[in-house]
Amino acid sequence: MAALVMVFWVWLAFNIPPITPSGRGLSHHDQKRKLASTIPGFISVDCGATLQNYDDSNMFYQTDTRFISAGVNSQISSEFINSSLNMELRTLRYFPEGEQNCYTLKPEQGRSNNYLIRAVFMYGNYDGKNETPVFQLYLGVNSWTTVKDSYVVHEIIYAPLTDAIQVCLVNKDNGTPYISALEVRQLDNSLYQSGNGALALTSRINLGGSNKIIRYADDIYDRKWNHDQKNEWIPVTLAPNLTIETSNNGYKVPDKVLGTAVNVDSGLPPILNAYEIYQHKDFYRLPTIEKDVDAIINIINTYGIIGEWQGDPCFPSSWNILNCSSISPPNIISLNLSSRELTGNIAVSFSNLRTIESLDLSHNQLTGPIPEFLAQLPYLRDLNLMGNQLEDAVPKALMEKHNSGGLTLNLDGNPDLCLVGSCKGKNRKVVAIVAPTVSVVVFIILCALAIYRIREKKRKGIFLMHFS
Numbered sequence: 210m211a212a213l214v215m216v217f218w219v220w221l222a223f224n225i226p227p228i229t230p231s232g233r234g235l236s237h238h239d240q241k242r243k244l245a246s247t248i249p250g251f252i253s254v255d256c257g258a259t260l261q262n263y264d265d266s267n268m269f270y271q272t273d274t275r276f277i278s279a280g281v282n283s284q285i286s287s288e289f290i291n292s293s294l295n296m297e298l299r300t301l302r303y304f305p306e307g308e309q310n311c312y313t314l315k316p317e318q319g320r321s322n323n324y325l326i327r328a329v330f331m332y333g334n335y336d337g338k339n340e341t342p343v344f345q346l347y348l349g350v351n352s353w354t355t356v357k358d359s360y361v362v363h364e365i366i367y368a369p370l371t372d373a374i375q376v377c378l379v380n381k382d383n384g385t386p387y388i389s390a391l392e393v394r395q396l397d398n399s400l401y402q403s404g405n406g407a408l409a410l411t412s413r414i415n416l417g418g419s420n421k422i423i424r425y426a427d428d429i430y431d432r433k434w435n436h437d438q439k440n441e442w443i444p445v446t447l448a449p450n451l452t453i454e455t456s457n458n459g460y461k462v463p464d465k466v467l468g469t470a471v472n473v474d475s476g477l478p479p480i481l482n483a484y485e486i487y488q489h490k491d492f493y494r495l496p497t498i499e500k501d502v503d504a505i506i507n508i509i510n511t512y513g514i515i516g517e518w519q520g521d522p523c524f525p526s527s528w529n530i531l532n533c534s535s536i537s538p539p540n541i542i543s544l545n546l547s548s549r550e551l552t553g554n555i556a557v558s559f560s561n562l563r564t565i566e567s568l569d570l571s572h573n574q575l576t577g578p579i580p581e582f583l584a585q586l587p588y589l590r591d592l593n594l595m596g597n598q599l600e601d602a603v604p605k606a607l608m609e610k611h612n613s614g615g616l617t618l619n620l621d622g623n624p625d626l627c628l629v630g631s632c633k634g635k636n637r638k639v640v641a642i643v644a645p646t647v648s649v650v651v652f653i654i655l656c657a658l659a660i661y662r663i664r665e666k667k668r669k670g671i672f673l674m675h676f677s
């Protein structure tokens with residue numbers, strides 16, 4: 210369940226004298242901004258874009274084609290575009306097909322590391338309907354938030370259990386899901402720890418100072434610090450030559466953020482420099498057993514099956530070719546690839562679906578023998594191989610399982626299959642074809658020989674015919 214705990218981080222600078230009511234701001238190094246493409250642990254994706262580009266802080270954005278195959282590119286309506294609007298907000302990708310569509314991001318550092326994940330949505334009346342869609346955002350198998358505003362940024366801190374971070378947009382029949390940008394920033398693992406859950410950002414505010422957003426490269430984690438100023442707050446700026454000691458604080462709040470503050474009573478502490486508010490989300494749901502996911506993806510790739518199967522196979526709803534158990538973590542218990550134009554052998558990947566109970570591969574063009582491993586799948590009780598071109602003897606163990614009542618087996622419509630006991634029939638057929646062929650050849654040779662001899666004997670006046 211979500212929304213259980215509120216987590217506050219407040220940086221108070223009680224002990225930093227002197228304070229001047231107004232100052233020239235912190236003297237800071239003019240950090241040369243590096244392109245984000247060279248920053249390890251950063252992934253920035255401009256959804257729906259056809260060209261890579263840079264945003265206002267010189268952050269590099271790549272197109273999204275590597276991260277998703279579904280959806281349609283579009284641009285926001287021209288009335289929303291002006292020179293100050295970042296490139297990544299001008300394009301979007303929308304998803305008219307499929308209940309769930311997912312971006313798969315694979316940071317090099319992999320699973321169990323802490324990441325800041327930011328998803329940006331700018332509707333911009335791209336479809337001319339003037340109706341902001343409402344849909345659900347998922348992080349893997351867990352519900353993150355509802356997207357409902359025409360411009361909104363959702364941010365969450367999370368350590369994924371898998372190497373791939375999947376950001377999924379789930380259609381709730383309330384408009385077509387869309388997305389403008391996706392950003393992943395690796396954090397230090399000691400920061401923002403959230404146990405088995407995640408921390409969804411509610412607000413991150415820099416108090417005092419200018420109203421410009423502070424982010425990378427001032428903030429090495431690219432947290433975006435918004436500005437807030439209430440009338441009753443008195444802005445204060447720390448002394449210009451003050452060195453802020455943040456080295457022993459892994460949170461690395463930028464000097465620019467800590468260098469300004471507000472106070473409610475001019476000249477006197479306490480002051481408040483900045484704050485962040487997160488909502489703890491209990492991500493209790495586990496993704497489908499990884500071995501099953503790998504197996505089903507392998508099977509789909511092996512046969513080149515066309516379909517829109519994205520995200521976790523079992524959740525939010527299971528893919529239409531399979532069913533899952535309701536235990537946690539779920540596993541795949543049935544697979545139906547009937548009439549999917551499968552060709553070639555029965556792939557060995559099926560043997561990795563260890564909990565499969567029902568497998569329907571009927572009405573395809575599968576060839577080769579029925580593999581032994583099907584008899585070793587411990588829970589398989591329904592196997593339909595009808596209407597293929599499978600060959601050779603049916604494995605004995607499979608027949609035994611069937612005969613003992615442990616397996617419903619349909620092998621109809623495979624003309625080249627035979628049962629172990631009755632495969633002789635098939636062998637006899639082979640002998641029957643070979644034997645006449647040999648006889649005919651021998652007969653022709655003998656005839657030729659005989660004719661030759663007859664001619665010889667005729668010449669000699671003797672008639673002899675000899676068959677051996």
Ligand SMILES: *[C@@H]1O[C@H](CO)[C@@H](O)[C@H](O)[C@H]1NC(C)=O
Pocket residue numbers: 288289290291292293294
């Ligand atoms: C530019 O467009 C954005 C989004 O449409 C809007 O919020 C902003 O106020 C505009 N800025 C200017 C200078 O017109």
Ligand SMILES: *[C@@H]1O[C@H](CO)[C@@H](O)[C@H](O)[C@H]1NC(C)=O
Pocket residue numbers: 450451
């Ligand atoms: C800050 O600079 C002023 C003058 O520029 C100087 O008098 C003062 O000692 C400096 N303070 C520190 C802590 O270095």
Ligand SMILES: *[C@@H]1O[C@H](CO)[C@@H](O)[C@H](O)[C@H]1NC(C)=O
Pocket residue numbers: 529530531532543544545567
């Ligand atoms: C999944 O279960 C539903 C309900 O029992 C059933 O109608 C459907 O055929 C099953 N699908 C597969 C692929 O086994």
Ligand SMILES: *[C@@H]1O[C@H](CO)[C@@H](O)[C@H](O)[C@H]1NC(C)=O
Pocket residue numbers: 545546547548567569
């Ligand atoms: C598999 O799907 C086909 C339709 O594509 C259906 O006729 C068949 O009954 C399904 N098999 C199982 C085991 O549910």
